[in-house]
């Protein structure tokens with residue numbers, strides 16, 4: 001069977017959940033036993049999404065092979081449950097950059113370099129590159145149809161349709177059917193216009209996925225079909241779901257994937273969604289609730305911590321508990337009294353990753369509060385580094401141990417740059433990115449959470465635990481609980497005499513899945529539930 005290609009475009013408005021639609025389709029096809037690859041084309045010009053401001057773009061998602069990508073890839077991985085690669089995330093900037101580099105290297109031998117065919121060829125090649133060994137490639141085009149920056153992607157997929165057989169490709173357009181309060185009706189005109197715009201660029205969608213606040217009646221589907229040149233049964237409604245993970249089930253009810261299979265000539269298969277349904281059922285019917293403080297510096301934009309938030313909710317699903325997040329700006333935690341006021345009612349504290357010096361003193365306070373009060377603590381990357389510094393300063397007697405920007409002039413650089421990194425610092429090429437191995441110590445808390453001692457987790461950081469202080473910190477009660485065997489780097493730390501205090505140099509949130517909650521997040525929620533039990537027993 002030849003590989004099938006599905007292209008997902010968007011119209012009328014952004015933020016319609018195109019990524020979730022793409023991810024849901026991936027899940028529904030995988031549930032039918034089809035092998036799926038999924039990728040996103042982003043129209044912006046940045047070459048490296050890793051350097052983008054989290055306030056504008058939300059979190060940077062890191063793949064196993066070390067690519068820093070758009071957060072939509074996180075949705076794809078959580079829904080489809082496959083590890084994606086750098087080829088799954090492509091920006092216009094990257095496409096232009098590689099064409100221009102080739103031009104500089106004489107690769108076009110003086111020929112005129114043009115958007116068509118050179119840029120579009122480069123894009124088409126990126127579609128084919130993810131197609132090996134899979135049945136269906138799903139490609140989402142970011143932005144909305146008509147955006148200037150997205151045009152070369154639209155043009156490339158227009159061309160692509162003639163390079164494969166008609167039954168091997170399908171265009172799905174995701175649009176909005178707005179509801180007008182004053183006249184109390186749903187409106188189809190914006191969708192009609194958006195489809196016309198797509199048609200004007202040579203693309204006829206085979207299917208429309210319509211976001212709508214209310215069910216779309218049959219006569220309206222007929223009207224859309226008539227004006228948009230799409231059969232009525234290929235108009236899929238996508239109503240607001242109470243939770244993201246319900247979207248695939250809702251779309252399954254609309255027979256979305258069956259219709260996609262029919263259009264692509266894929267044999268109809270019954271989906272196995274049992275584990276997904278069970279997960280949604282657990283999510284919707286929690287028996288308990290815990291509150292976890294998330295202490296960071298970008299908390300105004302919750303998307304900056306998207307994978308952490310999702311992983312916390314997966315941890316809750318594991319224990320049938322609803323996890324409420326208390327957002328705490330680390331800037332608001334400088335004084336110890338502030339920490340007590342903001343963290344007094346929570347059953348767990350999580351300090352996630354971050355960059356730069358601002359807010360780090362507040363993270364130290366959060367770690368101190370958790371350490372002193374026995375509140376469960378999970379420190380991720382920067383959150384582990386801050387916990388180590390806090391401990392060095394206040395318990396191991398290393399006053400002046402560094403924090404802000406990891407000042408190397410401190411008397412106690414407990415967190416430092418490795419020697420082989422120092423020279424590279426200016427070039428930005430120093431980060432440890434992607435999956436690295438870690439061996440967990442027998443008898444450690446973290447070791448008891450994972451089913452195996454050798455794990456692979458994803459990294460995105462420059463600084464490391466300084467092994468020079470290992471013994472001194474160990475004597476004071478902070479121990480290494482996991483190490484990278486090749487370079488003997490400390491990847492996880494724990495505290496003696498604390499019920500649940502874990503710092504990890506890696507980012508576990510990127511590998512958590514709703515139906516396979518990550519052991520550290522499931523562990524944190526378990527610890528928070530136990531903490532709540534202890535509190536209620538002691539009558540607090």
Ligand code: GLN
Nearest residue numbers: 353354381382461462463
């Ligand atoms: N800024 C720290 C470092 O570079 C932590 C990075 C992170 O938390 N992702 O090591």
